[in-house]
Amino acid sequence: MFKHLFKLIWNKKKQNFLLMSEMLFSFLVLFAVFTLLVYYYDNYKKPMGFEYQNVWVISYNNAYQTKSTDSLNTYYEILRQNIKAMPEVRELSFCSFNTPFTNNMSQGRISYHKKPLDHVNFYTADESFPATMNMQILEGRWFNKTDVATKNKPIVINSDIKEQLFGKGAAVGQLISNYDEKEKMRVIGVVQSIKMKGDYAATGYGLYQKTDTGSLRWMGKIMVQVVPGASAAFEGHLYKTLANYMKNSNVEIEHLTNKRTSINYFTLVPMIVLSIVGGFLAINVALGLFGVLWYNINQRRGEIGLRRAVGASGGAVSSQLIYESMILATLSLIVGSFFAVQFPLLNVFDLSAGIYISAMLLAITFIYALVFLCSLYPGRQAAAIYPAVALHEE
Structure with a gap:
């Protein structure tokens, strides 16, 4: 037939x-x-890896400029305390410009035992970043004040890098090289990979570095976790507080829920x-x-x-x-x-x-x-x- x-x-x-x-x-x-x-x-x-529902992003530029390290640290510490003192604010974190649900990126290469890994996203954040974003720490710990003076730069990697470089082995304590393999970075923790580009995008490789005085000079983002149902009146009050304190800056407040959509x-x-x-x-x-x-x-x-x-x-x-x-x-x-x-x-x-x-x-x-x-x-x-x-x- x-x-x-x-x-x-x-x-x-x-x-x-x-x-x-x-x-x-x-x-x-x-x-x-x-x-x-x-x-x-x-x-x-795949899970989002963090909670975005009650997180706002504060963007600012032309911030406080000074050559004095102590003055710079004091300036941002006072700003942190002023925001944290508001009853509607649960937690906040200073971080780099590549925040969730934006097209901003900072990518590079790392290597482990001369095994290169490209397209790694580098993030800079302070000690309160996991609490602000409700991130899950899978192994080790996040940054703290003891990481200021160390021989090898402390870093936290996400689960995608851990799986790619170390497989099922332990990642904490391992040394990773930067793009030119001249600087060694020590892994102190592993966090759940988060979807920074929305629900339908891949998580990608993520490497977190701790903020320092040098990074405070160029960072322009503050992640703020607010209580559920925070009103527009509070948002206006927060904006006025920031605008009055950072008189030469352009301040903008956005909600992660809107940016995700x-x-x-x-x-x-x-x-x-x-x-x-x-x-x-x-x-x-x-x-x-x-x-x-x-x-x-x-x-x-x-x-x-x-x-x-x-x-x-x-x-x-x-x-x-x-x-x-x-x-x-x-x-x-x-x-x-x-x-x-x-x-x-x-x-x-x-x-x-x-x-x-x-x-x-x-x-x-x-x-x-x-x-x-x-x-x-x-x-x-x-x-x-x-x-x-x-x-x-x-």
């Missing part, structure tokens, strides 16, 4: 080649769409665009396949009538058309799968092989389901042809 079907397909190879090309191109686009969807869903399942919309734009393109292609494949099958039925009425006259049932005729369509889809998917499988083999875009394999299986299933559904109605129309009528027309 299949030998006969292949012969029928080969006899109309020019017409079938165009349909197969359309299926192939649609499969590749759907593969890209499903890859993005699976990637986003895989990231979405904005960055999630920004992340979903490529997926929406690809989904629209994939949807149009799927519609084109469906219409093309439906039209080709309908045309084939009208052109092959004599053949179908002869098959019915020699004893073929309506179900057999319908199945033949469906099988032909599924064989065409299979040939297209074999070629498409060859190209798709190169992505996990070559580690394109540095995604896990499981994401590509899941996307490929979803795209294959979608194409098969689309072809099957589009073949049902024309197949039923072919099965309804009466032998006498078809042969009489011939």
